[in-house]
Amino acid sequence: MVPRVLIGFVVLLTLVPAIPRAVAANAAGEYAKHFGVLTQLSIAVAQAMPPDQYSYRPHPESMTFGELMSHIAITNYQFCAGLKDSNTPALPTPTNKDSIVKFLSDSFDYCSAVIPSLTAEQLDKAHNSPDGHLPGREILLAMYVHVAHHRGQAEIYLRNTGIKPPSYRI
Secondary structure (H helix, E strand, O other): OHHHHHHHHHHHHHOOOOHHHHHHHHHHHHHHHHHHHHHHHHHHHHHHOHHHHHOOOOOOOOOOOOHHHHHHHHHHHHHHHHHHHOOOOOOOOOOOOOHHHHHHHHHHHHHHHHHHHHOOOHHHHHEEEEOOOOEHHHHHHHHHHHHHHHHHHHHHHHOOOOOOOOOOOO
């Protein structure tokens, strides 16, 4: 009869290779869940500004609201292309509210196709990003911070033009 300890050890050895995949899937899945909320709120902020205010800038050295939304979209593409170790796709240069909101939404869709499928290796490996050559986990954090930072700026733009920003979501 085979000792129970040996059986337990064999079972453990068969499970060990699955642990990194499960951890990566969980980490990527958790980030994807929060990225979905970040996406919804960011697009709601972009939609809240009236078309005639997309050229608003609170200071001569500031980006316009439209430029700010486009900046978020451009860097989303750059971060997520980096995670795929590919070049940033050709990007449009939108000039009005509808095309900028679509550009922003498309950038989040692009990333939403990348993030949930990241492996443990991709999360640990360094990739190129707008913030430098960083491990995938740090790129995800940098992207989240970048979007939240600029979306927060955009909410101030809304308040400066008399518009109440959409409610924060978790």
